[in-house]
Each structure stands twice: as C-alpha cells, then as structure tokens.
Amino acid sequence: MTKALLSRGPKEDLEVVDIVLGETGPNQVRVAVRAAGVCHSDLSMVNGTVSPSFPLVLGHEASGVVAEVGPAVTRVAVGDHVVLNWSPPCRVCWFCRKGEPWLCQQNAGVASRPGGQLSDGTPTNLTLGIGAFAEEVLVDERAVISIAKEVPLAEAALIGCAVLTGFGAVRHTAAVQPGDSVAVIGLGGVGLAVVEASRLVGADPVIAVDRSTGKQPLAIAAGATHFIASSATTTRQIRALTEGRGVEHSFECVGRSATIRDAWQSARRGGSCIVVGMGGADDQVQLSALEIFHYARTLRSSVYGSADPDVDVPQLAELALSKQLDLGALISHRVELDDVESAFERMYRGEGARTLVVFD
Ligand SMILES: [Zn+2]
Numbered sequence: 001m002t003k004a005l006l007s008r009g010p011k012e013d014l015e016v017v018d019i020v021l022g023e024t025g026p027n028q029v030r031v032a033v034r035a036a037g038v039c040h041s042d043l044s045m046v047n048g049t050v051s052p053s054f055p056l057v058l059g060h061e062a063s064g065v066v067a068e069v070g071p072a073v074t075r076v077a078v079g080d081h082v083v084l085n086w087s088p089p090c091r092v093c094w095f096c097r098k099g100e101p102w103l104c105q106q107n108a109g110v111a112s113r114p115g116g117q118l119s120d121g122t123p124t125n126l127t128l129g130i131g132a133f134a135e136e137v138l139v140d141e142r143a144v145i146s147i148a149k150e151v152p153l154a155e156a157a158l159i160g161c162a163v164l165t166g167f168g169a170v171r172h173t174a175a176v177q178p179g180d181s182v183a184v185i186g187l188g189g190v191g192l193a194v195v196e197a198s199r200l201v202g203a204d205p206v207i208a209v210d211r212s213t214g215k216q217p218l219a220i221a222a223g224a225t226h227f228i229a230s231s232a233t234t235t236r237q238i239r240a241l242t243e244g245r246g247v248e249h250s251f252e253c254v255g256r257s258a259t260i261r262d263a264w265q266s267a268r269r270g271g272s273c274i275v276v277g278m279g280g281a282d283d284q285v286q287l288s289a290l291e292i293f294h295y296a297r298t299l300r301s302s303v304y305g306s307a308d309p310d311v312d313v314p315q316l317a318e319l320a321l322s323k324q325l326d327l328g329a330l331i332s333h334r335v336e337l338d339d340v341e342s343a344f345e346r347m348y349r350g351e352g353a354r355t356l357v358v359f360d
C-alpha cells in the first residue's frame with residue numbers, strides 16, 4: 001500500500017488514499033519519492049484545461065531513491081538518487097531519430113497513463129505516467145535519471161519539470177547569448193527558472209514581469225535586473241528599458257492569450273517570443289497580418305525546454321551542486337501530501353514560487 005493524492009474527477013476535492021502499485025515489471029523501477037513539486041500542470045489536470053483519465057494520482061515533478069528494480073533494468077540500481085522524467089523519449093520514432101526527443105510521438109498528447117489501483121480494485125491513472133504525489137512510484141526505467149548523491153535530493157525534484165523547462169527554453173529554444181536582453185512574463189516555478197537561466201547565460205537586462213508585486217523579491221533573488229508589476233503599460237515599460245526597441249527574447253510563462261500578446265509586443269523587431277506556458281484550446285491569440293510581416297519576429301513554443309532530459313538533467317544537477325543553479329530560490333513552501341490544495345490556492349492568488357511536497 002502506498003499513500004497517494006487522488007482526484008476522482010475535474011473540480012472534485014483531492015483525497016489522500018491508499019493505492020496498490022503492483023509487482024515491479026522486468027523493465028520497471030520502484031522509487032521511494034523524496035519530494036514532488038506542485039506544478040501548474042497538476043492544476044490543469046483537475047480544472048478542465050486538459051482531459052486526463054480519472055481517478056487520477058496527481059504529481060509529475062519528483063525526485064527519490066530507487067527502492068527496487070526489475071530483472072531487465074540496466075539504467076539504475078537500488079539506492080540510486082533519481083529525478084523523474086515525465087516525457088521519456090522512445091528513441092525510435094520519427095521525432096526521436098530527428099533529434100527532437102521532447103516531441104517524441106509516444107508521449108504526444110498523453111496526460112495520464114493507467115497504473116495502480118485503489119484498495120477496492122478500481123484501476124487508477126497516473127499523471128503523465130508518473131503520479132508523483134505518492135510515497136512510491138512505479139515507472140519504466142526510461143523515466144528515471146540518476147543524479148550525484150551530493151545534490152540536495154528534495155530540491156532536485158524541480159529539475160524534472162520547472163528547471164528543465166525554464167533552462168531549456170533559454171538555452172535550447174531561444175539560445176540566449178551573453179548580453180541579450182530578456183523579458184520573462186509570469187513568475188511561477190518555470191518563470192523564475194527562466195530568470196535564473198538568463199542570469200546564468202549573462203543576459204542583461206533580465207526584466208521580470210508578474211501581476212503580483214509579491215513576486216518582486218523572488219524575481220530579484222533569482223537574478224532579475226528589473227521587476228515590472230504587469231498592467232496596461234507593461235510592454236511600454238519594457239521598451240523603455242531597451243532604448244525603445246523591445247527585448248531580444250521574451251518568454252511567456254503563463255499560458256494565456258493576453259500575456260502571449262504582451263510577450264509578443266515586448267520583443268524587438270526581429271526578436272523572438274517564446275511561449276512556455278500551456279494554455280487552453282478555446283483561448284485565441286490575435287495577430288494581424290500586417291504586424292506579423294512588419295515586426296519580423298519569431299514566435300515559438302518551448303515544449304519541455306526543447307531538451308533531452310537524459311543529457312540535461314545530470315548537467316542541471318551538476319549546476320545545482322556547484323551552486324550556479326539556486327534551486328532554493330525557486331521554492332517558497334514545503335508541505336505534506338494532504339496540503340497540495342493550499343498550493344493550488346496560492347497559484348490562483350498569484351502568490352509564492354514552487355511548493356514542494358516533502359516525504360520523510
Ligand atoms: Zn510540470
């Protein structure tokens with residue numbers, strides 16, 4: 001039996017229940033979860049933005065210790081410290097062979113996968129095949145990536161989603177260069193990771209934008225050179241900080257048409273606008289034919305940081321070990337399993353950075 005946080009359907013109260021994960025298969029790994037971050041995508045699973053199968057164990061951004069391995073497993077051994085990867089590439093599909101494992105066909109559009117059951121035998125589903133808000137997870141070996149044991153294990157949970165996504169958006173999708181100007185709109189865990197990554201690359205200025213002024217100290221701690229409380233004049237203020245041009249790269253880390261418009265209008269002529277936030281299917285973004293031509297901007301999305309987790313996760317763990325990456329600056333709250341709803345409420349109110357669910 002494993003304690004896990006379950007949703008029985010959209011907008012229903014979350015419950016801590018006992019689930020049975022079953023036997024460890026030949027290629028599977030059982031991980032004792034050390035910590036799991038509360039990501040905006042967990043909220044999207046239960047508020048109607050995406051449509052997973054229910055009942056659903058939430059959580060996908062996690063770290064832990066390998067507790068058991070199947071007989072065919074070669075990637076890890078019992079006792080290894082690991083970060084969970086919610087989009088393990090198959091390495092054989094067209095996209096993987098093209099060198100774009102973040103677009104792996106086997107993971108496209110997958111919000112949940114079957115796994116585990118309730119004590120009465122009802123089958124459960126796991127968010128993104130992980131279901132990390134649980135004392136234990138049982139996953140394919142491709143979904144675990146070993147990190148050095150010296151890396152603080154609880155904080156390393158964030159490397160599996162927010163940090164990989166934020167750093168990847170900066171390093172891979174946008175390929176930000178030293179001295180480039182950057183604006184980051186939306187300062188949740190991912191947005192703050194974009195700020196940190198931009199600072200580490202040597203971008204200047206790094207302009208952080210959020211609707212909540214309470215995010216200012218978090219933004220500055222993560223390395224922002226400027227903070228703007230978003231308003232009708234956001235893009236004008238960003239242009240004022242860049243000699244009237246707009247920034248080289250703008251990052252939208254919310255997933256809404258209004259903030260995508262702000263990010264688009266914040267980029268210079270010929271600059272790039274990177275959409276990192278995942279928005280809804282019914283939220284239309286309007287761009288006129290004239291402005292698309294006139295501004296000569298690039299509009300791209302960044303899926304899982306355009307990263308190869310098997311390469312990037314160990315590198316990011318090394319950056320955390322050398323303190324160039326400050327995982328602590330991305331975490332504002334630590335809670336127990338039954339308190340994830342408080343993190344969702346903070347998201348709605350626009351407060352705080354990452355909330356980490358910590359297991360003893
Ligand atoms: Zn996530």
Ligand SMILES: [Zn+2]
Pocket residue numbers: 089090091092093094095096097101103104105106
């Ligand atoms: Zn693939």
